[in-house]
Amino acid sequence: MDGTIQNSESLAREGTRYGFQSILKRDPTPEEYAELTGRPAPMVYKQWFEASLAVKILAEGTSYYEAHAGEIVCYPEVLELLTKLHRRSYRMGVVTSKRRIHAIRELTSKQLNTVFEMIVAQEDTALHKPHPEPLLVAADNMKVDPVDCIYIGDQPTDIEAAYGAGMRSIAALWGEGRLEKLSSSRPTMVARSPMDILGILHELA
Structure with missing residues (x-):
């Protein structure tokens, strides 16, 4: 769906960045972005962070994504x-x-x-x-x-x-x-x- 039907990956990256900045006060590394691509963020975050921290980062990123999801469009054709x-x-x-x-x-x-x-x-x-x-x-x-x-x-x-x-x-x-x-x-x-x-x-x- 994402990256194939609709052009939503850039928004997903921005949501990830927003979650990291809001809670960790830093941007994700290129390696972290790569690890998240095509995989469920909750599962990956549980591997990286303790449970309550993972929940906070995910909540902030999800809030940002949902606020802008109406801007997502399908790829041409x-x-x-x-x-x-x-x-x-x-x-x-x-x-x-x-x-x-x-x-x-x-x-x-x-x-x-x-x-x-x-x-x-x-x-x-x-x-x-x-x-x-x-x-x-x-x-x-x-x-x-x-x-x-x-x-x-x-x-x-x-x-x-x-x-x-x-x-x-x-x-x-x-x-x-x-x-x-x-x-x-x-x-x-x-x-x-x-x-x-x-x-x-x-x-x-």
Whole structure:
């Protein structure tokens, strides 16, 4: 969802920075930003900080994010792609590391809540990407075999999760995705723009 459907990663980084500045009086390091990308912040914060401190940092960052979430927009071509896939009866779901309330709110604001059959969010699994559990839960909920699924993502954690789940994967390079980061994760296919996915699916049909 983030970094693939919508351009929200910059806001997430600003929320992280705001939380750190409010409580720790410092910016996150580049290494900390990298560790948080594609992973649930509550889980990472629990590894870094004692419990009450982690809660405070997360609360400040979340407050900042929620105050600006209405500014988040989809990447160019994404809405057109999802509309075409929906009209062609492709079954679609979302697996995200963000909380369900935020995922639903942001999808609904873009009229995408009816496009996806289901959402697997942060609180739905004990393990998170790059572990395959969230993707396997999604496939199970949709009553489909993982080998018949294609997972699209912009981070190595996405591709690694797909590989572990036995799914094919598409590395998304139009948002946060960078080929130099994703290639070592062995994506099945690469899409440089959202509409490239139509061509990929046609070849696979």
